Amino acid sequence: MSNVIETAHLTKRYGSRTVVDDLSLRVPHGCVYGFLGPNGSGKSTTMKMLLSLIRPTHGDVLIMGQPMTRTSRRRLLAHVGSLIEAPPGYGHLTGRENMRIMQRLLDLPQRQIDWAVDTVRLRSQMGKRVRNFSLGMKQRLGIALALARQPQLLILDEPTNGLDPAGIEEIRELLRNLAASGVTVMVSSHLLGEIDKTATTLGILSEGRLLFQGTRSQLMAASRPDVIIETSDPRFAQSMLRQSLDCRTDGRATRIAQADDAATARAVSTLVHAGVDVFEVRRDDQTLEDVFIDLTKAGGL
C-alpha cells in the first residue's frame, strides 16, 4: 500500500520555539488518518505545511509521491481538498453563490457541485447567506467547498468543532463513505472519542512530536484501557484476581489494568467459578489524556 502523504524530518521553528519537531508521517492510501493532539500541539501547523501554506524550517513533504514545494503546489493542490482552522465562506453571499465561485474558479461541472452539496446535506440551506449559517452549517459548507474538486486527498482540521452530536456522527459517516470510495482522509482532533471509531490509522502529536503512529489495534496494544468488572463482592473479587492480575477496587467495580482479551476471559471465569456474581464487564472509556499518560509512561513509541 502506497502512502498518499509522507514527511521526512518535518520541522517548523518560529525563532527559538519549535512548533513541529522532526515528524515522519505516513498516511496510507484510502485510510482515514486520525491526527490527534491537544490544542497547541502543532496539528494545524503540520497540516499547513502539508498544503504548503507555510514552508517547513527543515524536512520534506511528499504528496502522492511528489515533493510539495512552492513550485509544485498548484499542480498538486488540484487533487487536494482542505479545510484549515476556520471554515471558509463569503459571509455576504449565499451558500449557492459560494459554491458557484468555487465552480468557476476551478472550472468544475455542475454535477460535482451538486454531489458536494448533497454529500454534506446542505441542499435546503443554499439560498441562505453564509453569515446567517450556524457553525455546523459553515463547517459543512467548508467541507463541500473542499469536496467540489473531487479530491484524492482531503485534509480537514478539526471539522467537528462546534458541531452537535448528530452533526459529529454525520461527519464521521461522511468520512467513512469517502474513504470507502477511495479518498484518503486526514482529519485532526483534540478529542480521541471524536475520531476514534472512524480513523483506521492514528497519529498522536504532543508538543510537536509524534508520540504514536499506527493502527487502532496497535494503539490498543500500546495503551490498553482498564477492564472494569462489577461484581456482588468486589473485595473478594480483588483478592481472587490479585494473584495473577494488576487490579484494584473502585467502589462496586474491580479495575484490571493492562488486561488483554485472554486475561479478561480468565478473570471472568475465575470469578464465576468462585461463585461471585458478575454484573458487568466492560473496557473503560479511553480519553486522549489517558493515552498520553500511558504512552509517556512507556516512553513513547
Place this chain on the structure above:
Amino acid sequence: MRYVNIEFIKLQRSLAWAVVILLPVIAVASGSMSSLAADSGLDDGWHTLWIRSIGFYGMALLPVGIAILASLIWRTEHRNGNWNALMSTSVPTSTTVLSKTAAVAVLSALMQIVLVLTVVGFGKILFDLPGMLPPQYLMSSVLVIIACVPVAALQSGLSTFFRSFAAPVAIALVATGISTTALLVDISAVIAVPYATATYATQLGTSLVEASNTSFDAAGISVGTAGLVAAVSSAATAVIVIVTTWILNRSDTRA
C-alpha cells in the same frame, strides 16, 4: 476573464458600489457648490465645471477611492478561512493577483464614467449649459482610466498583505499628498509613481482656460502626454503585478 467575473460575484451586495457612485458625485457636487450658492453661474461653462469637479477629485479623492475599493475587495479574503482556501487551490498566484487588480481597475474605470455622467448631468440640468462636455475631457477620462490601473495594482497589492482595512487607505492618502506636492513644485520624475500618474492624467487639458485652471500647470492633451500616461501606466502595472506575485509566492500564512 472568468477569474475577473468571479471577483464580481464576490462584489454582490458590496459597499464598493456605493463608493463607485458616491465618490464622483460628491466630487462634482462639492466642486459646483460655490457657484450654486452664489448663484454666479460658471464663468467659462463646461470648462469651469470640469475643472472644479476634477481638481480635488484627481488630487485626493481618486487615489483614496481606489485604495478603499482595493481594501473592500480584499477584506473578505482576510476573513474566516478564506485566505487558507484561496491559497490552497490550483489557481496560480499570478492569476489571483491579476484578477484582483483587474477588478479594482474596472471599478475605478466605472468611477470615472460616473464622474463624466455626473458632470454632464449637472451641466445640462443644474446649470443649463449649452452644447456638450468638450470631447477633450472624454479623451482625458480615457487616460485617467488607464492611469488608474497601476494605482489599482499597487493598492490591491498592499491590501493583499495588510489585513487592516485602513492601513492601505492611509498609505494612499499620504503618498498622494506627497506626489501631488511634487507635481506642484514641478518634479517631473514623480510621474512614474502611480499616484502621480493618475493625478497628472486627471489634470490633462485643464490649463486651456487661463483664469480657472487647477493649482498647477497642467499639460494639454497631445499624442505625447497620452503616450506618456499609457507607457508609464503599463510599465508600472507590470512591475507591481510581478513584484506582488513574487512576494505572495514566498509568503506564509499566519501560524
